[in-house]
Amino acid sequence: MKRIGLTAALALAAAAAQAGGDKVAFPVNYDKGVLYATVDRHDIKQYRELWSTPAAVEAAKAGKPAPSGTVLTLVQYKAKVDDKGAPVKDAKGRFQKGDLVAYTVMEKRAGWGAEYPSDLRNGEWEYQVFGATRAVNDKANLKTCFQCHKPHAGQDYVISLASLGGKAAGGAVAAQAGPDRVAIASFLFGPEKLSVRNNQYVTWTNTDDSPHQVTIAGEAGTRTAVMLKGQSQTLKFTAPGTYDYICGLHPGMKGKVEVQ
Ligand code: HEC
Ligand SMILES: [Cu+2]
Structure with missing residues (x-):
């Protein structure tokens, strides 16, 4: 009896000592989930895959916030480049996957986030960055994650929400030309x-x-x-x-x- 009580108390103490991004474990099964978008980052020559847990896709389609337990994993790869440094494109004009750079992860759980001041808090989301070896990148400044995603509070802090819910516009868009x-x-x-x-x-x-x-x-x-x-x-x-x-x-x- 006593022994069990002691074990439970120790486990609680360990949980309480975890702060911020430490709560987010590497999402080992991310690629068993849903690949809901890829992004060609022309500005930084990266190819990105955006993965979600299936329940979050269902919620986004239904216009509901992501449920507790949602994990969104953004996998960053270098885009393959030619000898002039320009990204190589596939038959569809999309970037091609080169070396793995990092995983950026956001995870949401009921009750998370309460310790943050309101000008930083992103609801119940926490953020973490893992390197190519899947170890935590402890040099990452997680505050910037909160800051950049914060203005997207109206869409549950998920910037790619339209893609997650399958509502992103298809087809090419022609921008009108003009002096303004x-x-x-x-x-x-x-x-x-x-x-x-x-x-x-x-x-x-x-x-x-x-x-x-x-x-x-x-x-x-x-x-x-x-x-x-x-x-x-x-x-x-x-x-x-x-x-x-x-x-x-x-x-x-x-x-x-x-x-x-
Ligand atoms: C400069 C703004 C900016 C910062 C800082 C930033 N993000 Fe994002 N994040 C974005 C944008 C824009 C997207 C949409 C995908 C894209 O364009 O690459 C995104 C998408 C994501 C996604 C996919 C789900 C979603 O919201 O669309 C995850 C996961 C993510 N970011 C995690 C992080 C983590 C972890 C950090 C901190 C290390 C971070 N982000 C910092 C701008 C930012
Ligand atoms: Cu932009």
Whole structure:
């Protein structure tokens, strides 16, 4: 009797000592789940696979939040490149899988997350990064995971929710050209630099499968909603100057609006 009581107490202490990302174990069976999307990251030359536990796919299709026990695993591979460093594409124009880089994982369990301040907490989700050997990457700054996924609270912090629920738009999207328009294609803003007159509107249209967004540098709070494939966002510029901007989801994507 006594012995059992002692074992239970020790197990409890061990559980309590686990904090944050330590709660997330390597998802050994991730590839027995559902491969719900692949992402060609033109900006960082990576090929990514997004895996889910089956129940989360069902929930997303039904428009419900991911259930407790959901694990989403994003596997990062280097894209295969040619001798000029350009990604090699397959017959469908998609990137090809090269060396394994890392696994980034988010896991949700009832009761998790309560210890975080509200400006950081992502509901009941925890995040963790594992290297190619499946060991925890203890140099990863998990705070950045919470920060970048936080604005997606309205979709349960899952940035690829449309793909998870099978609701991502198919087919190619043609962006309209015009002096006040920027197309987003293959993780690039085009044109990268746009010149407009003061008090003019600028419209961005996303033609990629991946979601994108526009965040104006230095202008606190000026950022558009996330654009899924085929969606547009418009901003009005009311003071002359040069406005640098990035995509808040993929900070390597950069553009500029010059307001005369
Ligand atoms: C700069 C913003 C940014 C940061 C920081 C970030 N993510 Fe994400 N995350 C994304 C985007 C954008 C996607 C959608 C897939 C893509 O475009 O690669 C995503 C997707 C994911 C997914 C697949 C499920 C989903 O939400 O779509 C997981 C799992 C994930 N991230 C884990 C992490 C972990 C773990 C960290 C911290 C080490 C992290 N992320 C940090 C932007 C970010
Ligand atoms: Cu982007």
